[in-house]
Amino acid sequence: MSKGVAITGMGIISAIGNNVVENYEALINGKKGITRVDNIETVQRSEIMVGEVKFTNDELITQLNLPSDNNYSRTAMLGAIAAKEAFADAGITDIKKYKTGIVSGTSVGGMDMTEKYYYEYLTEKEHQKYIESHHAGDSTQKIAEQLGIEESLVTTISTACSSAANAIMLGARLIKSGKLDRVLVGGADCLSKFTINGFKTLMILSDTYNTPFDENRKGLNLGEAAAFLVLESDEVVKAENKKVLAYVKGYGNANDAFHQTASSDNGDGATLAMEKALKTANLKASEIDYINAHGTATGNNDLSEGRAILRVFGGDLPEFSSTKAFTGHTLAAAGAIEAVYSVLALQHNVIFPNLNFKTPMKEFSMIPQTELKKKELNTVLSNSLGFGGNCSTVIFSKEA
Amino acid sequence: MKKVYINSIASISPQKTYDNSMFLDEITDYNDTVIFPQDPDYKQYIPPAAARRMAKGIKMGVVASKIAMDEAGIETVDAIITGTGMGCMIDSEKFVSAIIDNNEQYLTPTSFIQSTHNTVAGQIALGMECKAYNFTYVHSAISFESALLDTKMQLETDEAQHILVGGVEELGEHTTKVHRVINHIKPDTVCISEVLNSKTEGAVFSEGANFFVVSNEKKQSCYAELVAVKTLNSLIKEKVSKTIENFLEENNLMRSDIDVVVFGNNGDVDYDDYYQQLSEGIFNKIQQVFYKHLVGENNTVSAFGVWLASKILKTQTIPEIVKLNEINTSEIKTALCYNQYRGQNHSLVLLKKC
Numbered sequence: 077m078s079k080g081v082a083i084t085g086m087g088i089i090s091a092i093g094n095n096v097v098e099n100y101e102a103l104i105n106g107k108k109g110i111t112r113v114d115n116i117e118t119v120q121r122s123e124i125m126v127g128e129v130k131f132t133n134d135e136l137i138t139q140l141n142l143p144s145d146n147n148y149s150r151t152a153m154l155g156a157i158a159a160k161e162a163f164a165d166a167g168i169t170d171i172k173k174y175k176t177g178i179v180s181g182t183s184v185g186g187m188d189m190t191e192k193y194y195y196e197y198l199t200e201k202e203h204q205k206y207i208e209s210h211h212a213g214d215s216t217q218k219i220a221e222q223l224g225i226e227e228s229l230v231t232t233i234s235t236a237c238s239s240a241a242n243a244i245m246l247g248a249r250l251i252k253s254g255k256l257d258r259v260l261v262g263g264a265d266c267l268s269k270f271t272i273n274g275f276k277t278l279m280i281l282s283d284t285y286n287t288p289f290d291e292n293r294k295g296l297n298l299g300e301a302a303a304f305l306v307l308e309s310d311e312v313v314k315a316e317n318k319k320v321l322a323y324v325k326g327y328g329n330a331n332d333a334f335h336q337t338a339s340s341d342n343g344d345g346a347t348l349a350m351e352k353a354l355k356t357a358n359l360k361a362s363e364i365d366y367i368n369a370h371g372t373a374t375g376n377n378d379l380s381e382g383r384a385i386l387r388v389f390g391g392d393l394p395e396f397s398s399t400k401a402f403t404g405h406t407l408a409a410a411g412a413i414e415a416v417y418s419v420l421a422l423q424h425n426v427i428f429p430n431l432n433f434k435t436p437m438k439e440f441s442m443i444p445q446t447e448l449k450k451k452e453l454n455t456v457l458s459n460s461l462g463f464g465g466n467c468s469t470v471i472f473s474k475e476a
Numbered sequence: 477m478k479k480v481y482i483n484s485i486a487s488i489s490p491q492k493t494y495d496n497s498m499f500l501d502e503i504t505d506y507n508d509t510v511i512f513p514q515d516p517d518y519k520q521y522i523p524p525a526a527a528r529r530m531a532k533g534i535k536m537g538v539v540a541s542k543i544a545m546d547e548a549g550i551e552t553v554d555a556i557i558t559g560t561g562m563g564c565m566i567d568s569e570k571f572v573s574a575i576i577d578n579n580e581q582y583l584t585p586t587s588f589i590q591s592t593h594n595t596v597a598g599q600i601a602l603g604m605e606c607k608a609y610n611f612t613y614v615h616s617a618i619s620f621e622s623a624l625l626d627t628k629m630q631l632e633t634d635e636a637q638h639i640l641v642g643g644v645e646e647l648g649e650h651t652t653k654v655h656r657v658i659n660h661i662k663p664d665t666v667c668i669s670e671v672l673n674s675k676t677e678g679a680v681f682s683e684g685a686n687f688f689v690v691s692n693e694k695k696q697s698c699y700a701e702l703v704a705v706k707t708l709n710s711l712i713k714e715k716v717s718k719t720i721e722n723f724l725e726e727n728n729l730m731r732s733d734i735d736v737v738v739f740g741n742n743g744d745v746d747y748d749d750y751y752q753q754l755s756e757g758i759f760n761k762i763q764q765v766f767y768k769h770l771v772g773e774n775n776t777v778s779a780f781g782v783w784l785a786s787k788i789l790k791t792q793t794i795p796e797i798v799k800l801n802e803i804n805t806s807e808i809k810t811a812l813c814y815n816q817y818r819g820q821n822h823s824l825v826l827l828k829k830c
Contacts, residue, residue, distance in 0.1 A: 118580060120580060121580060178709075182614075183592065183593065184795070185614075188662075190572065191572050194573065194576055194650070195576070197654040197657065198654060204654075204657060207654050207655070207657075207658050210651075210659070211562055211563075211775075212563065212614035212615070213561065213615035213616040213821070217709060217821075220710075226708065226709070226710045227708045227710055227715070227719070228709055229625075229707055229708075230709035231613055231615040231618065231622040231707065232614045232615040232622075233611060233612065233614065234563065234592070234594060234612055234614040235593075235594045235597075235610070235611060236592050236593075239528055246611075246626060249626070249629055250629075253629050255625075255629070268569065269575055269580065270568075270572060270575065273571075273575050273583055273588070273741075274571065274589075276583070276590035276711075277583045277584060278588070279590055291484075292657055312631070315608075317675075329609045329610065329611065330607050330609065330610075331598070331601040331606065331607050331608060331609075332606050333558070333601045333602050333606055333607050335602075336589050336595065336599070337585075337589050344607060345607060346609055369515065421814070462594075463589070463592045463595075463598070464592060464594040464595060464597065464598025465601060465610070466594060466600070466610055467747070
């Protein structure tokens with residue numbers, strides 16, 4: 077169909093690194109960031125493993141140079157750090173020069189503060205400043221404030237674990253339609269007792285390192301992270317002589333319409349999302365060089381997604397891996413984290429390993445790429461699947 | 477680029493608006509600081525067993541979407557796009573309080589599952605068995621307008637032909653309490669019809685759902701053409717008039733082309749100036765209407781503004797109760813909605829008679 081949308085900058089903070097370079101080093105050296113949780117006091121500590129950014133909130137406040145009366149949630153702070161790196165990477169100095177907006181994804185939003193001060197809000201004046209930072213859009217408003225984006229299109233998507241992938245999709249549409257010249261897209265989510273206990277009640281948290289696509293997988297490790305990409309129109313790229321890191325070539329979103337939290341056995345939604353993405357990219361399945369799978373390591377996801385991948389790729393299955401064993405499942409941010417990893421894969425012509433894999437699943441013979449592999453890559457397909465049946469696929473390419 | 481039409485509407489609000497054959501014929505006045513919707517007969521739309529499991533927002537969203545689909549006379553859509561500023565507050569509160577009260581023990585997953593922001597859009601898809609594009613926008617007072625903008629872009633390029641788009645907001649008891657302590661909710665009860673004269677800070681909070689079927693073909697049921705949608709994360713008071721004039725210019729219109737302007741004043745003494753200056757300024761010769769004195773304030777209540785404008789354009793009548801001034805207009809061709817919340821997240825929606 078149409079041409080890809082240029083990516084000109086990236087930023088990330090995750091359990092395996094505080095910037096793009098650190099994340100890449102960890103990925104190629106097989107260094108995972110899964111540990112016990114330190115920054116949240118929870119009775120579940122000894123029963124779960126997480127992908128945690130080890131900075132405390134106070135350290136993040138210092139890094140961002142925020143005033144002491146700030147009301148930033150942890151989601152907003154992680155988001156601001158990644159967003160600033162992305163803007164610097166894209167060499168953006170004059171915000172006003174082009175129509176610039178933000179589309180971010182989050183599911184936790186300011187829940188970390190809400191659960192900390194829930195009842196105190198009613199009586200303790202000092203904590204009440206966080207009441208206004210609860211809603212999901214607040215973290216995005218804060219990121220806009222940090223970047224100096226005013227009077228512009230700034231919005232937030234929350235479709236559970238596919239939020240950031242959907243933010244990339246909307247961003248690409250906004251550039252194609254000419255509504256914006258430049259847009260920061262991505263997502264941020266911090267760890268919280270809310271999500272830790274939520275996923276615990278669903279009995280899909282592993283008590284050890286998560287093992288995507290393994291027969292004996294025990295569930296996911298929750299993670300926290302933020303990542304953003306800068307998308308720019310061809311006109312801006314040309315006028316500013318910008319270096320293009322990669323392109324958003326195709327995207328697709330579909331709903332599984334099967335169950336509020338579980339994916340259908342056959343992965344109908346994921347199949348549709350991948351097919352739509354291939355169609356907008358005008359690519360055949362055989363032209364995809366690497367799949368960065370959602371691969372959360374839950375029984376349900378990996379089976380459903382695996383079947384969907386087989387339905388779409390059949391005999392043309394390229395190497396695939398899930399990077400969740402490195403970072404944990406970073407929920408709404410996952411699509412952006414893995415977008416950064418997909419672009420890194422394209423830039424370095426390398427496929428990141430699916431760590432912790434031992435035994436193939438009995439339902440099919442799909443074996444993920446378990447070792448770091450050098451391969452000339454032109455296209456990477458990345459999946460993000462979420463609650464509410466939300467399935468998203470984004471395809472990244474080297475050439476427009 | 478294809479033109480985009482609002483082909484059906486549905487509203488569940490503190491007024492009796494769920495019946496599309498009526499247009500604010502019966503008005504209920506409230507004397508409170510938090511007001512709730514007049515409920516349609518949910519049983520008529522959802523099996524009782526399913527309805528019992530649904531929190532208020534889900535129920536309102538599902539039923540409003542059915543009313544909109546019925547009026548448009550279609551079975552399915554190419555996309556379901558919702559907006560909700562606060563999300564599923566009732567289930568979120570249940571789960572957070574259970575975590576705290578029981579020290580992370582004895583928890584059950586139901587409220588967690590239903591707490592996700594995209595629960596309503598997911599439930600609508602499940603009910604319609606609709607596997608199409610499904611998005612939820614969660615950006616405070618522009619959540620609905622973000623959904624509307626996405627809708628419009630996809631219809632213009634013919635990526636989709638029919639889209640179900642809506643905004644939904646429910647009130648959680650605890651959230652209401654905490655918004656009271658920071659004075660986002662009015663300190664004293666007010667007669668809602670008189671809310672603009674309250675001279676106090678905060679608003680009267682409410683809940684509700686407003687859904688629309690928007691298409692790139694004009695159906696017989698058509699209410700209005702959706703011409704333009706714009707959102708701004710920030711805007712100082714002094715720049716509102718200029719911004720609106722620029723927006724009209726981008727759409728090849730002058731202020732005198734506007735036949736009715738729909739304002740989002742909510743009676744908050746600290747923020748109603750945003751509208752007041754327009755009322756006395758660039759729109760002083762234009763018919764002005766308002767609605768939050770009927771349906772209160774919430775993050776997606778601006779969708780009610782679009783409902784009101786659509787209804788006015790279709791029926792060519794303006795109920796007395798919504799008029800802020802009295803200007804004689806022979807034909808109502810163009811309507812502009814302007815809303816903001818607490819000085820942030822401004823939106824402009826431009827509609828034309830179809």
